Amino acid sequence: MSRFYRPVKRTIDVVASVIGLLIVWPLLAIIAVLVWWRIGRPILFRQDRPGKNARIFRIYKFTTMTGVRDANGQLLPDEERTSRFGQWLRRTSLDELPQLFNVLRGDLSLVGPRPLLVDYLRYYTKEQARRHIVTPGITGWAQVNGRNDVSWDQRLAHDLWYVDHASLALDLKILWLTLLTVIRSEGVTPRDREFMPPFRGTGSSA
Numbered sequence: 001m002s003r004f005y006r007p008v009k010r011t012i013d014v015v016a017s018v019i020g021l022l023i024v025w026p027l028l029a030i031i032a033v034l035v036w037w038r039i040g041r042p043i044l045f046r047q048d049r050p051g052k053n054a055r056i057f058r059i060y061k062f063t064t065m066t067g068v069r070d071a072n073g074q075l076l077p078d079e080e081r082t083s084r085f086g087q088w089l090r091r092t093s094l095d096e097l098p099q100l101f102n103v104l105r106g107d108l109s110l111v112g113p114r115p116l117l118v119d120y121l122r123y124y125t126k127e128q129a130r131r132h133i134v135t136p137g138i139t140g141w142a143q144v145n146g147r148n149d150v151s152w153d154q155r156l157a158h159d160l161w162y163v164d165h166a167s168l169a170l171d172l173k174i175l176w177l178t179l180l181t182v183i184r185s186e187g188v189t190p191r192d193r194e195f196m197p198p199f200r201g202t203g204s205s206a
Contacts, residue, residue, distance in 0.1 A: 002167075005166065005167065005168060008168060009109065009168065009171065010106075010109075012110070012168075012171075013103050013104075013106075013109050013110055014103075014104065016103075016110060017100045017101075017103040017104045017110075018104065020100050021100050021101070021104070024097060024100075027094075027097070028097055028098070031062055031089070031094060031097070032062070034085065035062050035063055035085075035089075038083060038085040038086075039063055039064070039065070039066055039083060039085065039086060040063075040066060040067065041063075042063055043062065043063060044060050044061070044062065044063065044098060045060070045061045045062065045063045045064070045095075046058055046059070046060055047059055047117075048118050049115035049116065049117070049118065049136070050115060050116070050118055050121055050132060050136075051107055051108070051115060051132075051135065051136055052132060052133075052134060052135045052136070053132055053133075054121060054129075054132045056118060057102070057105075057107040057115075058107075059099065059102055059107070059108070059115060060098040060099060060101060060102060061095045061096055061098055061099065062089055062094065062095040062096075062097070062098060063086075063095075064082060064083075064086035064087070064089050064090050064095050065081040065082050065083075065086055066081045066082075066083065066086075067081070068080070068081050092182065093182050096138060099138050100138075103138065106135075107135075107136075108135065108136055108137060108138055109134075109135040109136070109137045109138075110137055110138055110139070110171070110175065111137040111138075111139060111140060111170075111171040111174050111175060112134050112135050112136045112137030112140055112162070113131040113132075113134065113136050113137065113140050113141075113142065113159035113162060113163070114136060114137065114138075114139075114140055114142065114143065114159075115136035116199065117198075117199075119198075120198075120199045123199055123200055123201040124156075125202060127160065128156045128160070128202075130160055130163055131156065131159040131160060131163060133163055134162075134163055134166060139174060139175070139178040140158070140159065140162055140174065141158045141159065141161060141162040141170075141174060142154075142155045142156075142158035142159055142162075143174075143178060143181065144174055144177035144178055144181055145158050146158075147181065152199045153202060162174075
């Protein structure tokens with residue numbers, strides 16, 4: 001990375017997130033109403049995720065799953081709580097629009113390794129943990145190279161490749177490929193299941 005990369009990238013993140021929020025705020029309002037009507041409250045899904053240097057922050061998304069529970073009060077499996085509207089939000093990536101606020105705050109960048117669950121930190125090898133050297137992103141190299149339709153080992157390898165090759169030119173390429181991926185709805189879910197299985201260390205399958 002050149003010495004100008006990080007400050008220029010941060011400037012682009014701030015400017016782009018401000019412009020993006022000004023443009024899409026009517027869409028955010030419409031989606032919020034639809035989530036409340038079709039899925040229920042809370043409208044926003046909030047979850048702690050590890051960011052740069054594994055610092056914990058709270059990520060925001062639109063809720064895509066209901067809070068339906070079984071007779072024992074336990075939440076039903078994810079696939080049973082996701083409505084058609086929730087699936088559509090995930091497929092179009094519209095559920096991720098609130099993350100522009102995370103970008104504005106500096107928790108996220110537009111491009112970087114996707115922030116995964118805090119629970120996964122204990123399963124990373126020393127090499128895999130290098131993904132936290134950079135600020136995580138809304139989209140990344142793994143998302144335009146299979147998204148959720150690759151194994152965890154492949155996905156983390158893509159993250160590490162990005163860490164080692166990060167540049168403004170690569171970021172612009174990833175943003176363009178992300179647009180194409182979203183339009184084509186490629187790799188939103190694994191081929192043989194609705195959701196990506198949890199990561200449990202090297203060798204975890206997709």
